[in-house]
Amino acid sequence: MSDIDLRRIVEKSVAGGQTLMTTLEEVRKRIVLKRYSITKIQQAPASPNEALQRLNEWIETTTAGSAVENLAARFVAPGYRQPTSGVPTEIIAAAIAGPLRELIGGAISKSYGSAKGISAADRARELAKAEGELLEFECAEEAIIRHAEQCGIDVLRRIDADPRAVLCSGEFLK
Template sequence: MMGNPLSNLKALMGRASKVMQEYQSSVEDIRRAIIDLRDTQRDVETAPVSVREIEANVDQVLGDAEKRARSVFIPSTFVSPRHPDRLRPEFDAPFRKDTLGALCILGFREPVRAALLAEAKKEAEGRKTYSADARAAELTRLQKELETLEAAEESLIREAEEAGLTVPRRADARPEILLAERV
């Protein structure tokens, strides 16, 4: 028995609407996962370096500062016959060039290093740190996961299109995913 054509159309539209909602819901689930994954990538990219790298960074800064200060440090000022008008300008030169480096020259490198390390470690405290290798590996893993999610999203959208439904693509969808023959 055939029902009322209007009722049949209404039922068909209801089923189509439900299918569309299911596709849209599935795509939105993937999109939320993509957003979460991008947030995770950003967290890994901006996470503090490992303690060993913190120490290397501090040592590099101190070494560079001392090198700059030594470029104008003239120890002969102290062993030459005194010329009061010359002593002060030459002695101040390392401090004017690089105060941190001048402190290193004067034997305060270790206390300065300890203070800088304490501050840097305090900044990193309670946060996950990554060595350069671990960061690169984690970012590679996350990128592969992101590509998988983006391909799944595009696959669902194409499936919906084949069923005659329109699911809008993200404005920031990567062209290589959109243009791939197979996803």
């Protein structure tokens, strides 16, 4: 083999190693972006309908309590016990449930502005899809790392690499 042939082999090896590392960095970039998109989905506000439903459930739960009955029982009981100075929020909520619903409901509606909320079902569906894609990227990264190791190239794994990808069978990665 001549010096020219050896140079070509070395150049091809270097180019192959660079391609491998470039591909690895591209996959890692996609992992970062996918994690960011998962965070955005997780932090997206609930849909306006769900927010208002939560408000209604809270008001119903708060006003349905026995606080009003317990307070009334203090006055009816033969041994009068003066109510504490602090009025329980349940009693206030029961007294002004309608205006409270309008006040907080209006604030909820205003808080959305141009933003759109996401329903719990849509959030779960989008998270499942994004997390599945993330796992695919993690497995692709692990496949590249294992291939590099077989070629004698040491590649450090990310400290936050998904253990499911790192520990999976080599057959699964092919």
